[in-house]
Amino acid sequence: GESVGLHLPTLSVQEGDNSIINCAYSNSASDYFIWYKQESGKGPQFIIDIRSNMDKRQGQRVTVLLNKTVKHLSLQIAATQPGDSAVYFCAEKGGFQKLVFGTGTRLLVSP
Amino acid sequence: DVKVTQSSRYLVKRTGEKVFLECVQDMDHENMFWYRQDPGLGLRLIYFSYDVKMKEKGDIPEGYSVSREKKERFSLILESASTNQTSMYLCASSTATLYFYNEQFFGPGTRLTVL
Numbered sequence: 752g753e754s755v756g757l758h759l760p761t762l763s764v765q766e767g768d769n770s771i772i773n774c775a776y777s778n779s780a781s782d783y784f785i786w787y788k789q790e791s792g793k794g795p796q797f798i799i800d801i802r803s804n805m806d807k808r809q810g811q812r813v814t815v816l817l818n819k820t821v822k823h824l825s826l827q828i829a830a831t832q833p834g835d836s837a838v839y840f841c842a843e844k845g846g847f848q849k850l851v852f853g854t855g856t857r858l859l860v861s862p
Numbered sequence: 863d864v865k866v867t868q869s870s871r872y873l874v875k876r877t878g879e880k881v882f883l884e885c886v887q888d889m890d891h892e893n894m895f896w897y898r899q900d901p902g903l904g905l906r907l908i909y910f911s912y913d914v915k916m917k918e919k920g921d922i923p924e925g926y927s928v929s930r931e932k933k934e935r936f937s938l939i940l941e942s943a944s945t946n947q948t949s950m951y952l953c954a955s956s957t958a959t960l961y962f963y964n965e966q967f968f969g970p971g972t973r974l975t976v977l
Contacts, residue, residue: 760902785965794866794952794968795905840904848893848912848958849920850966852905 763859770828772856774841779822783844786815786826789855790837798826798839828858836860865889866969868953874975881940883972885953892958894936895966896920896928899950908951911936912958943976950974 764770776784782803787795801808801815801824808815814827824841838855845851869884887894893912897905897920907920909928917928925947929937936955940947950973954966 787968792970794954794970796968797965800965842905848956849895849907849910852897854902854904 760854761857761859763861764831766831766833766860766862768831770826770831770835770858770860772826772828772839772841772858774824774826774853776822776824776841776843778843779819781843784815784817784824785842785850786813787840787842787852788835788837789840795840831858831860833860833862866953866955866967868951868969868972870972871970872973872975874977875940875943876977877944879940879943879976881943881974881976883938883940883951883953883974885936885938885955885969886934887936887953887955887967888934889955889957889967890933891955891967892933893956893966894930895954895956896926896936896938897952897954898922899952899971905952908938943974945976948974948976 785800786798788798789795799810799813799815801817812829816825838857840852840855842850842852866887875881895910896908899905906922908926910918911930914933927939950971952971953969956966957964
């Protein structure tokens with residue numbers, strides 16, 4: 752079956768640094784990927800998505816990179832701020848209207 | 863703003879009780895989802911509904927059932943709660959698309975403890 756995994760369960764960075772959160776996926780046929788941010792006590796919130804016909808997509812302070820050759824996805828956060836502290840999930844399209852989520856990476860930003 | 867609300871933030875029930883978790887969305891979305899979130903396991907899909915009265919099993923449907931009588935409301939039912947159903951339950955909704963995919967909007971979650 753499909754699986755979406757994360758390399759690091761916890762990532763600690765200093766405020767102002769750039770953060771990179773990685774994600775590996777197993778289904779080479781996946782054509783849509785999405786990143787969510789989940790702050791403590793809240794439901795996941797959409798950050799950015801990317802379709803498989805793209806290698807890179809940029810948002811506000813975030814960039815998602817897709818490497819289909821090695822089935823790898825990454826989320827880059829520029830100038831990380833304390834408010835970026837959260838758990839980040841990658842997900843891939845998992846069939847009709849559904850998503851398959853990874854296990855999450857906790858990002859800790861220290862001042 | 864899209865809003866997905868869940869009936870309770872925290873719920874404590876006893877083993878064997880019948881438990882209802884309610885979810886309401888106000889954006890006229892066709893799709894609604896129930897997930898379970900456990901540490902280290904991410905979000906796992908319990909049930910999915912793509913229309914009123916329509917439902918589809920997710921990855922872990924055992925011990926759960928769902929009901930969708932109205933478009934805006936999706937209920938998760940634990941027929942006889944067990945301690946291994948202690949978890950965070952997340953509801954989500956999305957618009958239906960034919961070829962591409964739309965993001966899912968999540969509620970704040972219900973933390974259920976079964977004693």
